[in-house]
Amino acid sequence: MRAETRSRRRWHIAIFLAPAVLVYTALMILPLFGTLKLSLYQQVDQQQVFVGLDNFRTLFGDPNWSESFWRALRNNTWFFFIHMAVQNPIGIAIAAMLSVPALRFKGFYRTAIFIPTILSFVIVGFAWKLILSPLWGIAPDLLKMVGLRHLFHPWLGKEEYALTTIALISVWQFVGIPMMLIYAALLSIPDEILEAGEIDGITGMKAFWKIKLPLILPSIGIISILTFVGNFNAFDLVYTMEGAMAAPNFSTEVMGTFLFRTFFGHQTQPGDPNMGATIAMMMFFIILTGVVIYLFLIQTRMRRYQF
Amino acid sequence: MQRVRHNRLNLALAHAALIAYTIIALFPVVIILINSFKTRKAIFRHPLQPPTPDTFSLIGYETVLKQGDYLHYFQNSLIVTVGSLFFILLFGAMAAFALSEYRFRGNTLMGLYLAIGIMIPIRLGTVAILQFMVATGLVNTLAALILVYTASGLPLAIFILSEFMRQVSADLKDAGRIDGLSEYRIFFRLVVPLVRPAMATVAVFNMIPIWNDLWFPLILAPGEATKTLTLGSQVFIGQFVTNWNAVLSGLSLAILPVMILYVIFSRQLIRGITSGAVK
Numbered sequence: 302m303r304a305e306t307r308s309r310r311r312w313h314i315a316i317f318l319a320p321a322v323l324v325y326t327a328l329m330i331l332p333l334f335g336t337l338k339l340s341l342y343q344q345v346d347q348q349q350v351f352v353g354l355d356n357f358r359t360l361f362g363d364p365n366w367s368e369s370f371w372r373a374l375r376n377n378t379w380f381f382f383i384h385m386a387v388q389n390p391i392g393i394a395i396a397a398m399l400s401v402p403a404l405r406f407k408g409f410y411r412t413a414i415f416i417p418t419i420l421s422f423v424i425v426g427f428a429w430k431l432i433l434s435p436l437w438g439i440a441p442d443l444l445k446m447v448g449l450r451h452l453f454h455p456w457l458g459k460e461e462y463a464l465t466t467i468a469l470i471s472v473w474q475f476v477g478i479p480m481m482l483i484y485a486a487l488l489s490i491p492d493e494i495l496e497a498g499e500i501d502g503i504t505g506m507k508a509f510w511k512i513k514l515p516l517i518l519p520s521i522g523i524i525s526i527l528t529f530v531g532n533f534n535a536f537d538l539v540y541t542m543e544g545a546m547a548a549p550n551f552s553t554e555v556m557g558t559f560l561f562r563t564f565f566g567h568q569t570q571p572g573d574p575n576m577g578a579t580i581a582m583m584m585f586f587i588i589l590t591g592v593v594i595y596l597f598l599i600q601t602r603m604r605r606y607q608f
Numbered sequence: 609m610q611r612v613r614h615n616r617l618n619l620a621l622a623h624a625a626l627i628a629y630t631i632i633a634l635f636p637v638v639i640i641l642i643n644s645f646k647t648r649k650a651i652f653r654h655p656l657q658p659p660t661p662d663t664f665s666l667i668g669y670e671t672v673l674k675q676g677d678y679l680h681y682f683q684n685s686l687i688v689t690v691g692s693l694f695f696i697l698l699f700g701a702m703a704a705f706a707l708s709e710y711r712f713r714g715n716t717l718m719g720l721y722l723a724i725g726i727m728i729p730i731r732l733g734t735v736a737i738l739q740f741m742v743a744t745g746l747v748n749t750l751a752a753l754i755l756v757y758t759a760s761g762l763p764l765a766i767f768i769l770s771e772f773m774r775q776v777s778a779d780l781k782d783a784g785r786i787d788g789l790s791e792y793r794i795f796f797r798l799v800v801p802l803v804r805p806a807m808a809t810v811a812v813f814n815m816i817p818i819w820n821d822l823w824f825p826l827i828l829a830p831g832e833a834t835k836t837l838t839l840g841s842q843v844f845i846g847q848f849v850t851n852w853n854a855v856l857s858g859l860s861l862a863i864l865p866v867m868i869l870y871v872i873f874s875r876q877l878i879r880g881i882t883s884g885a886v887k
Contacts, residue, residue: 321702325759329725335733338736419867428640476633574739581733
């Protein structure tokens, strides 16, 4: 009897799990292995031939490839650095201001500041392209109003500014995410702790640095890893604003555009799924390294506070 | 007394900073919207002014609605988003129930297996996904997009929903079993209604990235019949680089649906994030 109910129960489990596991395995896990496999093969005379690590050797050894790869990785690192240095501190600062109990119109600020985050890259990209365009002249006019007209450059068209400009636009778009997550973390700090600090004379800014900031460190860790994964996977904004060629002169190239162009090809070069897969695998290793560092080094060392 | 004044000053400073940032956040959107209703001359002469009776014009919207198939793109986006959300919620809740309700060998391992996708972006498998879609004949169908978004949304959905399902009282389920309800009925009749708020949170989290995605529509379904609003507006606006009225109106029409969705769901979204559903 018991064995019977047990085996009957087992069937339910399988049926409950099956659809999710099937879809997930077919479209998430198997393609990752498929990509790994493709990266170890090459197209020779209409045939896929196993070549071991040759594609990776090409990627790092052939100056044409390796230059592009290191440029994409360098740009992507700078892209990530700007997010960490600008987006996350602004997000934390806004969240800290929003968490002041006496502040009014919180809901309005929160809703308004989150709006750019819900817009698509296409909207954000084109909107900023128009605003920064020297043809339309909104940006120069605004700078003129504060007497800084001479600072204006066609930022998106200059090699030395384009990547930073796009990174800052991306920051503008995604400030809402650290703001919300940190805001939630700040709300979950119990009043008793803050009151205890107040009795000891720790208030205002001091309370933020000495009490709140250490308590929200785990959330800052989560934001950092989310930013890392999102940035090393970025593509859409660069594609919308500068095209697949990462204009001007590849100066806005990130890993995503490099992968896209290699996979689909562009004017002079036909698409190459095998090299595309090789680049995707490198992106996989980079992201995996970041996630592993986060899980094993940062998260386990960070003290968790239980309230 | 001094303390009160000090606090007031701090609050005023906080308001000033927040208002300044709110202006930065909204300025580009407002500029696009007001200029989309103006004549070409006014767009260039006074870009910062709202439309007046003299400068008001709908010429951009006329061009866009005549030439772009926005309604069709919108319909595609709606089908893809709603379809993906339906399967994410159904399959995700079923798997979450299995993981949180039953003890079986490999439970933890299965949980970990399904959690890999929380951190690893599905885009990295694109090359192989495209081959799969070509092999199964799903290229240029909306089903391809729904499948991909379902797969990428499932890991986080399962993670969040199983946390919530663990909190559903065991007594309730056991009472149901004593009354002779099958496991399926317990799931659909007792558990699903109780975790509905968590399901709404999962839906809202997944909705915006799916609606806004450009990568997969561009690669898996770039055909005219299957273009989503994001891809459609990208291609359409790209054609009109010099027709500023059309570009601005096209952008405004792309902003509109997301804004409506946001107004409807912003409470749910903010409550979802701040209740700590994602940790």
